[in-house]
Amino acid sequence: MTTLECNPPMDAQRMLADLDLDHFRPSRSTANARRRKDRLMRALFTAAFAVALIPLASVLWTTLTHGIGRLDLGFLTHNMTGVIGGNPTAAGGYGGVLHAIVGTLEITFGAMAISIPIGVMCAVHLIEYARDNALAKTIRLLVDVMSGIPSIVAGLFALSLFSMIFGPGTFNGLEGSVALALLMIPTVCKSSEEMLKVVPDALREASLALGVTKQRTITKVVLRTALPGIVSGSILAIARVIGETAPLLMTAGYVVTTNVNLFSGQMTTLPVYVYQEYSKLSANCPANAGDMCVPTIPMERAWSAALVLIVIVLILNLIGRIVARICAVHTER
Amino acid sequence: MPGNDLQRAAVDEVAVAPIPKGTDPGEARRGRAADRIFAGLAYGSGLLILAVLAAVAVFLLLRAWPAVGGPPDAVDAVVSSFTGGRFASLWGYVPPLLFGSVLVAALALALAFFVSLGIAVFISQYAPRRLVGALNTIIDLLAAIPSVVYGLWGGLVLVPAIYPFWNWIAGHFGWIPLFAGPAANPSRTVATVALVLAVMILPIITSMTRDIFLQTPKLLEEAALGLGATQWETIRLAVLPFGRSGIVSASMLGLGRALGETMAVLMILSPGLKYSFHLLQASQSQTIAANIAAQYPEANGLGVSVLIATGLVLFAITFAVNYAARRLTGKAAS
Amino acid sequence: MGQQIDVNHLNVYYGGFLAVEDVNLHIAANQVTAFIGPSGCGKSTVLRSLDRMHEITPGAHVTGEVLLEGRDLYAKGVDPVAVRRDVGMVFQRPNPFPTMSIRQNVLAGVRLNNKKIAKSDADDLVEWALRGANLWNEVKDRLDHPGIGLSGGQQQRLCIARAVAVHPSVLLMDEPCSALDPISTLAVEDLINELKRDYTIVIVTHNMQQAARVADYTAFFNLKAVGQPGHLEYFADTSTMFNDPQNEEAERYISGRFG
Numbered sequence: 001m002t003t004l005e006c007n008p009p010m011d012a013q014r015m016l017a018d019l020d021l022d023h024f025r026p027s028r029s030t031a032n033a034r035r036r037k038d039r040l041m042r043a044l045f046t047a048a049f050a051v052a053l054i055p056l057a058s059v060l061w062t063t064l065t066h067g068i069g070r071l072d073l074g075f076l077t078h079n080m081t082g083v084i085g086g087n088p089t090a091a092g093g094y095g096g097v098l099h100a101i102v103g104t105l106e107i108t109f110g111a112m113a114i115s116i117p118i119g120v121m122c123a124v125h126l127i128e129y130a131r132d133n134a135l136a137k138t139i140r141l142l143v144d145v146m147s148g149i150p151s152i153v154a155g156l157f158a159l160s161l162f163s164m165i166f167g168p169g170t171f172n173g174l175e176g177s178v179a180l181a182l183l184m185i186p187t188v189c190k191s192s193e194e195m196l197k198v199v200p201d202a203l204r205e206a207s208l209a210l211g212v213t214k215q216r217t218i219t220k221v222v223l224r225t226a227l228p229g230i231v232s233g234s235i236l237a238i239a240r241v242i243g244e245t246a247p248l249l250m251t252a253g254y255v256v257t258t259n260v261n262l263f264s265g266q267m268t269t270l271p272v273y274v275y276q277e278y279s280k281l282s283a284n285c286p287a288n289a290g291d292m293c294v295p296t297i298p299m300e301r302a303w304s305a306a307l308v309l310i311v312i313v314l315i316l317n318l319i320g321r322i323v324a325r326i327c328a329v330h331t332e333r
Numbered sequence: 334m335p336g337n338d339l340q341r342a343a344v345d346e347v348a349v350a351p352i353p354k355g356t357d358p359g360e361a362r363r364g365r366a367a368d369r370i371f372a373g374l375a376y377g378s379g380l381l382i383l384a385v386l387a388a389v390a391v392f393l394l395l396r397a398w399p400a401v402g403g404p405p406d407a408v409d410a411v412v413s414s415f416t417g418g419r420f421a422s423l424w425g426y427v428p429p430l431l432f433g434s435v436l437v438a439a440l441a442l443a444l445a446f447f448v449s450l451g452i453a454v455f456i457s458q459y460a461p462r463r464l465v466g467a468l469n470t471i472i473d474l475l476a477a478i479p480s481v482v483y484g485l486w487g488g489l490v491l492v493p494a495i496y497p498f499w500n501w502i503a504g505h506f507g508w509i510p511l512f513a514g515p516a517a518n519p520s521r522t523v524a525t526v527a528l529v530l531a532v533m534i535l536p537i538i539t540s541m542t543r544d545i546f547l548q549t550p551k552l553l554e555e556a557a558l559g560l561g562a563t564q565w566e567t568i569r570l571a572v573l574p575f576g577r578s579g580i581v582s583a584s585m586l587g588l589g590r591a592l593g594e595t596m597a598v599l600m601i602l603s604p605g606l607k608y609s610f611h612l613l614q615a616s617q618s619q620t621i622a623a624n625i626a627a628q629y630p631e632a633n634g635l636g637v638s639v640l641i642a643t644g645l646v647l648f649a650i651t652f653a654v655n656y657a658a659r660r661l662t663g664k665a666a667s
Numbered sequence: 668m669g670q671q672i673d674v675n676h677l678n679v680y681y682g683g684f685l686a687v688e689d690v691n692l693h694i695a696a697n698q699v700t701a702f703i704g705p706s707g708c709g710k711s712t713v714l715r716s717l718d719r720m721h722e723i724t725p726g727a728h729v730t731g732e733v734l735l736e737g738r739d740l741y742a743k744g745v746d747p748v749a750v751r752r753d754v755g756m757v758f759q760r761p762n763p764f765p766t767m768s769i770r771q772n773v774l775a776g777v778r779l780n781n782k783k784i785a786k787s788d789a790d791d792l793v794e795w796a797l798r799g800a801n802l803w804n805e806v807k808d809r810l811d812h813p814g815i816g817l818s819g820g821q822q823q824r825l826c827i828a829r830a831v832a833v834h835p836s837v838l839l840m841d842e843p844c845s846a847l848d849p850i851s852t853l854a855v856e857d858l859i860n861e862l863k864r865d866y867t868i869v870i871v872t873h874n875m876q877q878a879a880r881v882a883d884y885t886a887f888f889n890l891k892a893v894g895q896p897g898h899l900e901y902f903a904d905t906s907t908m909f910n911d912p913q914n915e916e917a918e919r920y921i922s923g924r925f926g
Binding site for chain 1: 381392393532626660
Binding site for chain 3: 131200202203204205206207208209210211212213216217220221224225227
């Protein structure tokens with residue numbers, strides 16, 4: 001503590017004389033106890049982090065080790081036609097994920113095509129037109145709430161919508177895209193809103209003062225300036241929905257052949273493929289089957305497909321982050 | 334500047350400006366029209382968000398209606414075929430599912446809460462600056478792994494690996510009803526599912542609480558440190574109280590996520606329809622979300638309606654939880 | 668050539684709040700007119716109402732007339748977008764578009780309006796505008812570099828070139844030097860002196876020496892009390908304003924006794 005430099009009035013001085021200030025000094029033992037407690041808590045917080053690392057490391061490691069075995073060119077270039085039990089196909093492999101990769105890409109692309117324009121335009125409305133009026137506040141709140149919709153409910157919604165329009169039992173890729181779009185819109189809208197918020201008003205004014213219309217100011221200056229951020233946010237949103245399984249089970253369905261038509265027929269995606277192989281438990285190998293029949297092949301395929309899925313998700317995350325970093329450099333200058 | 338006159342002269346040479354002056358009226362009209370269309374599109378997209386959310390509720394209601402207002406005999410028959418005869422009406426069917434969803438989600442939250450908070454404090458208060466980026470990446474990675482992969486890992490790796498541990502718990506703490514044995518083997522139990530869900534919601538709670546802790550006013554922290562508080566005391570006196578409402582709302586978001594999680598539950602849990610707290614035993618509970626995914630492939634038209642009716646319940650609960658969480662953060666921010 | 672502006676009975680409102688009351692002012696063509704006055708007196712608001720830039724603030728509106736060479740800018744059917752092409756504006760802080768090169772920044776006013784322009788015409792326009800802004804010699808070798816890579820003073824002159832490139836007849840400048848160092852300020856002031864040959868210039872400044880250096884006429888805005896609307900207190904040619912003001916408030920302000 002600091003010493004008193006001014007002269008306290010007499011009363012205070014007398015009181016000071018009566019007070020035993022040493023009495024308030026922390027004793028060595030309490031100081032030590034506090035220090036021990038501090039060290040203990042530090043250890044606990046560090047341990048919490050270590051606890052989180054265990055499942056992450058385990059998931060990544062087991063997926064890698066179990067999945068790498070069957071992951072070869074044949075696995076990536078074949079679909080599941082002609083796969084019977086644990087027997088190898090006529091083509092020589094044990095089936096693959098070509099149809100699932102095609103389905104995942106098309107359905108995700110469909111979801112992007114629906115959700116990115118809506119999400120970005122919604123952000124434009126919130127930031128460029130509405131700012132802080134009551135409607136904008138409601139929309140912001142509901143966008144937040146919408147981002148918490150369980151994915152299976154999104155699936156049920158798409159299912160209900162399509163079964164009411166096209167009749168019950170409708171399965172197609174677009175239905176899956178609609179379900180995923182519902183999950184993507186809030187993420188895209190929120191990240192775009194953040195990015196538009198960062199664009200300085202000075203740029204809007206500069207453009208308007210040049211006699212540029214508001215629409216062109218927004219599209220060519222504001223959105224152009226925020227573009228890297230919007231792209232990065234959208235990629236991260238895609239990475240989130242590309243691994244969705246439950247809504248696709250009931251909307252896009254599952255087939256063994258490659259379906260390239262988004263608008264008609266069932267379509268397999270990678271996560272659904274992983275689930276379907278997992279639920280097979282094991283493949284049937286009759287007694288007279290040769291050595292080539294592998295009863296554990298479904299699990300091996302599930303791990304390999306999971307590995308492909310994780311690699312896709314991580315690559316998307318990486319791209320999103322790199323784009324975001326480029327953006328950060330720009331706004332700093 | 335003496336050079337100015339020279340420069341000026343040079344300017345005058347090209348002073349006949351190469352661009353047509355003025356605006357052509359057709360162009361101006363097109364510009365105004367584009368302005369209006371664009372503003373309309375943006376406005377429409379904003380309204381669409383509201384409309385979509387309303388549509389989700391309306392379509393689910395419409396499709397669920399046959400299960401509520403339809404012929405009771407047929408609905409009861411569907412329910413008893415779903416439950417193997419255990420329940421014969423929608424009103425008996427939904428509550429145990431709801432119980433299961435809430436039980437699993439609450440357990441997951443209980444397991445994830447302290448670990449997430451610990452990690453958030455670690456990242457925001459203890460970790461060295463240059464490590465923070467790497468630590469955040471690890472948390473983001475945890476969030477990026479698809480739920481189906483967690484399900485696969487939980488079903489094939491965690492279930493066999495964790496049996497000895499649950500068995501040990503059942504042996505030593507079996508006198509607590511929660512841990513009453515015998516521990517199921519394979520441990521496709523509520524306890525294992527809750528553990529996996531805890532890992533899945535951990536990054537959500539962590540990243541949100543971390544952001545809030547980082548917003549603790551420096552003044553508040555320095556005031557505590559200046560009084561001679563240790564770092565832990567500073568966290569307890571300044572950081573945690575400041576972030577209290579944020580911690581609550583982050584936990585609710587995590588809870589909402591756990592309530593809606595489908596695949597990990599579907600792929601790990603051995604389902605049942607009891608009101609049971611025996612976490613270590615199999616075939617005790619089932620969640621709404623996993624039940625929908627499990628029954629859907631075999632459901633007929635009315636069966637789908639029944640499942641959608643349960644989905645509507647899930648939608649209402651997650652909506653309420655998320656709404657409450659966001660209102661809380663909204664208040665904390667203002 | 669520059670054009671003259673007549674402001675008649677101009678009131679500017681933000682929502683229900685009257686910000687500036689009853690301004691009457693003649694701004695001469697091809698002259699520099701400076702607006703001075705204490706903070707909050709509405710000089711920037713009046714400036715922004717001359718090219719209808721205040722309208723981007725929700726709820727802002729005016730009554731009265733602003734006549735550009737006799738045409739009322741607030742008449743029915745006048746497009747604010749078209750007004751802003753005739754009346755250019757330069758802001759307090761340099762604000763080049765960060766995604767564009769120096770060349771693209773100069774061409775922004777033309778390009779953003781979807782005008783097709785041949786490359787040789789564009790080259791001529793860029794050179795003409797940059798020479799007009801005294802920037803050509805400094806940047807002619809790096810036209811494709813980003814505009815935000817320039818120094819603050821260069822950026823502000825780039826913004827002037829950008830405004831000049833759309834051929835306005837009037838240039839409004841809202842404290843164009845307040846974010847610049849003294850040397851850059853000098854460069855911009857020299858430029859203002861040259862630009863008045865081709866444009867009518869209105870400049871808002873906090874710096875009275877600057878007003879005395881660059882302006883031909885000076886308008887002094889004031890407000891009676893906080894919360895009251897601002898108004899035009901006194902208007903005179905610059906030498907009268909600074910040497911022999913016929914207005915007590917203006918004299919007090921100029922001699923540094925308040926504000």
